Amino acid sequence: MGTARRRLGSTLAAVTSVAVSLVLVAGCSSGSDADKARTEDGKTVITMGLFGVMGIKETDLLDRYMKENPDIVVKADVAGDEQSYYTALQTHLTAGSGLKDIQGIEIGRAKELVDTRADAFADLSKDGDLTHFLPWKSSQVTTKDGKLLGLGTDIGPMAVCYRKDLFEQAGLPTDREEVAKLWAGDWSKYVDAGRDFKANSKDKKVAFMDSASGLFNAMIYGGDKQFYDKDGKLVYRDNPVVTDAWKLSVDAARSGLTARLRQFQPGWDPGLANGTFATAVCPAWMLAHISEKAGPANKGKWDVAKAPKGANWGGSFLGVMESSPVKKEAEKLVAWLTAPEQQAYIFEKLGNFPSSKKAIDTPEVSSGTSPYFSDAPIGQIFGDAAKEIPDEQILGRKDGSIKDTFSAGLQLVEQGKNPDEAWKTTDERIEKLTR
Known part of the structure; x- marks a missing residue:
């Protein structure tokens, strides 16, 4: 999607505008103010920066998570254009401020972040059972010393x-x-x-x-x-x-x-x-x-x-920022959002194809159809295509x-x-x- 997941004159102007506006936001949310902003009515606030149609804000997943975890409030901002999103993310990483607790990562940016910004991300390699992911998926955001910068959402x-x-x-x-x-x-x-x-x-x-x-x-x-x-x-x-x-x-x-x-x-x-x-x-x-x-x-x-x-x-990941004051809560949310059940649910609702082997094998995915696309058996079509993807x-x-x-x-x-x-x-x- 990567996501969505995905996107030189007119675009540059848009990128610059987004970057500048987000820098201004960053200036208002640094230092102790950022810590204070993490609570609301006594609840812990987790912020997310997403792009395209990753299926997280477009479905009721966040509402469900907050219902199951009444002490948590999740606020997600979605940029329609990934190119603008990534430019802003780089600006925030350089400034060391303005970052969300959780940031989406598009596959085309993964290697650059692994090589140059790994220190900014929390290591998710020990966050529960990760064997349900396609092995090549996790390897795309893993450093040479084994640090895992994100958990996979979808593949393309x-x-x-x-x-x-x-x-x-x-x-x-x-x-x-x-x-x-x-x-x-x-x-x-x-x-x-x-x-x-x-x-x-x-x-x-x-x-x-x-x-x-x-x-x-x-x-x-x-x-x-x-x-x-x-x-x-x-x-x-x-x-x-x-x-x-x-x-x-x-x-x-x-x-x-x-x-x-x-x-x-x-x-x-x-x-x-x-x-x-x-x-x-x-x-x-x-x-x-x-x-x-x-x-x-x-x-x-x-x-x-x-x-x-x-x-x-394409395809995307969710990473947790090392500097997040609610890092543990954010890691828990990312693990839940990328679990097989939630990946299968996003596929049912939107068609984003899971990076979880376990999710791919569920009836919800393998037998999935799309009413919009003439009831096409998209679970079978994309599942067969996934098997042809190079290892x-x-x-x-x-x-x-x-x-x-x-x-x-x-x-x-x-x-x-x-x-x-x-x-x-x-x-x-x-x-x-x-x-």
Whole structure:
């Protein structure tokens, strides 16, 4: 989600605005005032900083927890844009103030925090039974000396979300199993299906896919490494997983198959509601966002089909700040929120796929369907995809920022820039941010 989980002019202005506003908040909540703010009407107050749709504030979980623990009050703030959220989090970490007791961590930021900010987080390695998590999930936020910075919430096995009505207008099959056969085993077949859609669609204003960057992300996260190798060396220039994804995404963009949008950026949400595009590569955590932004009018028009290849895009963690005056209470809350039962519950309500092996095996998950997405058996679809996720995904310090930079580079292509020039610009930006 990662989450949600996920998101350079207009965005920079938004990031700056959020960061500045949160710095102001930080200035008002440091020192002894922060300690005083941790109690309210005699109850202990736990604060949370979240992003996207992590399923914690969007469900009744916090209400349930407070009912079961009447001496606790939980206050959660949610930033819709993860990029802005992370910029603010970095500001607070540098200032040493303004941090929530619990902070969400997106997978693309995990390695950077492990390498540079591990001292700011409490060690959760001894918080109860952690064997229910997928082993590779916890390893993504574990330091070399065994410190665990967060507990896993969701993972991002991928599928393709598509509009049945728009497929029908273009003469393509609408049954999800037949749709999956169009591109089984090869992302280039997905692009070929897009060519057929474009040639036969009755509405020439409707694009086949939302963005070239969505396709790019789907392809790169099917490998065990993307931008870095195990030694922390940048390898994206020579990694065929990255170069092949760039080439196919550029092909889709230059063939007019995309709506020239970036997921979670301006224009994308209205595109979901107005049928601007017929497909979107969708990790499990994205279903909640699509159903919310596409709205009730489009319920039953969307469906979910198996992706060409298994991959994991996104996923999140909850970490507790070492400086929190209510650290023990916060650790207890994080352990409860990420327990199998709560992960299965979030999946039932929103579709965020569990990082808990135990939760994945429950009937609530394995037999789960989505009424919004035409009763698609999302538990089975995403469960099968999860089994295809590589046992190891090598993360690097600037993974999230590099992904965002590639997304911006592909948007340059969608806007008409020469692909070689767009690659050069992307490469220069990555070199600058990784110095």
